[in-house]
Amino acid sequence: MGERAVFPGLIGNDRLRELFRSELSEQKTAHAYILEGARGSGRHTAARMIAAAALCENRADSRLPLPCGTCLSCRKVLGGRSVDVLTVQRGDKASIGVEAAREVRESLWVAPNDGDRKFYLIEDAHRMTAQAQNALLLSLEEPPPWVTFFLLCEDSSLLLETIRSRAPTLKMQRFSPEDTEKWLRGQHETAHAEPDRIKAAARLAKGSLGLALEYCAGDGGEIERYRAAAELAKHLLSGRKSDAAVFLTTLPKDRRSLADILSLTRAAVRDVVAAGKGGELLFYPPSDGIPQELKKASPRRAMDLVGALGDAELDIMANLSQNVVLTALLLKA
Numbered sequence: 001m002g003e004r005a006v007f008p009g010l011i012g013n014d015r016l017r018e019l020f021r022s023e024l025s026e027q028k029t030a031h032a033y034i035l036e037g038a039r040g041s042g043r044h045t046a047a048r049m050i051a052a053a054a055l056c057e058n059r060a061d062s063r064l065p066l067p068c069g070t071c072l073s074c075r076k077v078l079g080g081r082s083v084d085v086l087t088v089q090r091g092d093k094a095s096i097g098v099e100a101a102r103e104v105r106e107s108l109w110v111a112p113n114d115g116d117r118k119f120y121l122i123e124d125a126h127r128m129t130a131q132a133q134n135a136l137l138l139s140l141e142e143p144p145p146w147v148t149f150f151l152l153c154e155d156s157s158l159l160l161e162t163i164r165s166r167a168p169t170l171k172m173q174r175f176s177p178e179d180t181e182k183w184l185r186g187q188h189e190t191a192h193a194e195p196d197r198i199k200a201a202a203r204l205a206k207g208s209l210g211l212a213l214e215y216c217a218g219d220g221g222e223i224e225r226y227r228a229a230a231e232l233a234k235h236l237l238s239g240r241k242s243d244a245a246v247f248l249t250t251l252p253k254d255r256r257s258l259a260d261i262l263s264l265t266r267a268a269v270r271d272v273v274a275a276g277k278g279g280e281l282l283f284y285p286p287s288d289g290i291p292q293e294l295k296k297a298s299p300r301r302a303m304d305l306v307g308a309l310g311d312a313e314l315d316i317m318a319n320l321s322q323n324v325v326l327t328a329l330l331l332k333a
Contacts, residue, residue, distance in 0.1 A: 005065035007049045009078075010042060011183065011209060013173045020050055024066070029054065030168060032140050032149035034125070036156045037172030040210020046172065047121050047150040051085050052077040054148070055115040073115060083113045088122045096128040101135035108139055108147060118147050125151035126158040133160045140166045174207025177285060183209055189217040199285050200226040204264075225257060229264030229283075230291075236305060236333045237269065237297040244333060248326045259316045266309040272302040308332040 006021045007013075023029045035043040052067035052074045053059065059066055067074045076082040088104060090096045104120060112118040122128070128136070140149060140163065149167065153159065156169045175183070180202035184190045190198065193216055200223050205212035215222045228251065235244035252258055267283040274281060275290045276299050284290055312329045316322065 004062050007046070007053065007067075008065045009069070010046055010049050012175060012179075013042065013046065016046060016170055016172070019170070020053065021066075024050075024053055024059070029148060031143050031147065032151065032167035034151045034153060034156050034159070034164065034167045034169040035172065036153055036169055038154055038174075038206065038208045038211065040205070040208040040212070040214060041172040041174070042210065043152045043172050044121070044123065047119075047152060048078055048080075048085070050150070051082075051117075051119040051121075051148075054117050054119075055082070055084065076114070084115055084117065085119045085121065088120060090124050090127055094127070096122070096124065096132050098129065098131040098135050101128070101132040101139075104136065105139050109144055112146055116146060118144075120147065120149045122149065122151050124153065126153035126155050128159075130160065133163050137162055137166075175209060176207070177202040178287070180205055180207070180209060180212045181285075184212055184216055187213060189213065193217075197223055199288075203283060203285065221257075225261050226264055228261050229268055232261065232265045233268035233272075234291065234293060236265070236329075237272065237294050237302065241330060241333065245330055248330065251326075253322065255316055255319070255322075258322065259313050262309050262313040262316065266306055266313070269302050269305050269309065272297055273299050273306070305333060 004021075006017050006024075010017065020029075035046055037043045049067065052069075055073045055077055056067040057071035057073050058064050058068040061068075067078070069075075069078065073082070077085050080087075086104075086107070088096065088100050090100075104122075110118075122136075137160075143149070151159070151163070151167060156164060177199075181198055184193070184198045184202060190201075190213065197220075198216055201212045201216035204215050204222050204226055232244075232247060232251075235247050238244075251261060264283065271281045271283045272290055272294050273279075275295075280286075281289070308329055312325050315325045315328075
């Protein structure tokens with residue numbers, strides 16, 4: 001019989017899987033963990049999988065995966081219905097305030113209802129105010145033996161050092177664009193999407209499967225901005241300023257969208273420099289490489305354009321006139 005499957009619903013993240021395979025079998029889990037990863041990286045899924053595994057009614061049966069996914073406890077946890085898995089959210093607020101942390105502290109010593117463990121999932125933990133983090137600190141230092149915290153965040157450096165020192169940080173795996181493309185082709189929602197759309201979504205997601213699925217199956221706004229950036233890079237590096245000037249008039253007037261396009265264009269032009277030095281491509285799929293018409297651009301010119309695009313992006317977000325900013329960019333190209 002092969003090794004027992006642990007977290008069968010979690011894609012990749014072998015390091016996290018092996019860590020909890022050992023800790024769950026030895027019943028030596030920490031009282032708190034920081035799960036760090038971009039939006040859509042699977043941190044929420046991982047936290048629920050770990051909680052389900054700890055509460056699984058069949059956790060002693062090595063013939064079944066862990067969590068089994070079929071017992072009543074697993075169905076409750078994975079379905080978001082377990083009273084022993086409590087979620088702290090910021091809702092429509094910009095941050096998680098001190099009141100939320102105090103509510104956690106007040107409920108901390110209430111014993112588990114269904115099982116022998118209780119879990120707190122603090123979503124967007126990096127959005128906790130300093131006051132909220134300080135209020136939570138005592139709960140993290142001396143929790144009841146049956147309590148485990150999961151602090152889900154995009155950037156753990158935004159948490160106070162006192163918080164980070166009391167919980168190990170586990171980083172969610174970032175997937176390569178090639179692996180992301182392969183995964184998207186196997187998903188029901190995107191299996192029949194256009195190949196170019198799948199490639200663009202895989203590049204835009206920057207290693208996040210959830211974001212890749214959202215981009216590929218969504219309304220297409222992100223994909224259109226990616227395509228616009230590829231077209232803008234081609235016009236700016238071709239040297240045909242008349243074509244570039246016409247294309248600039250077609251770009252969106254919304255500042256956020258325009259800034260995104262300029263940022264993506266900068267990544268595309270940066271790839272021209274990287275390709276000449278054998279570096280990693282960030283914008284273009286490695287399987288396709290740099291478009292043929294861009295290979296003629298000199299690295300020096302591309303480097304100058306990277307700087308000009310960065311300046312233009314900052315100026316747009318600083319509310320400078322879009323016409324003035326784009327005209328200046330065209331003159332520098």
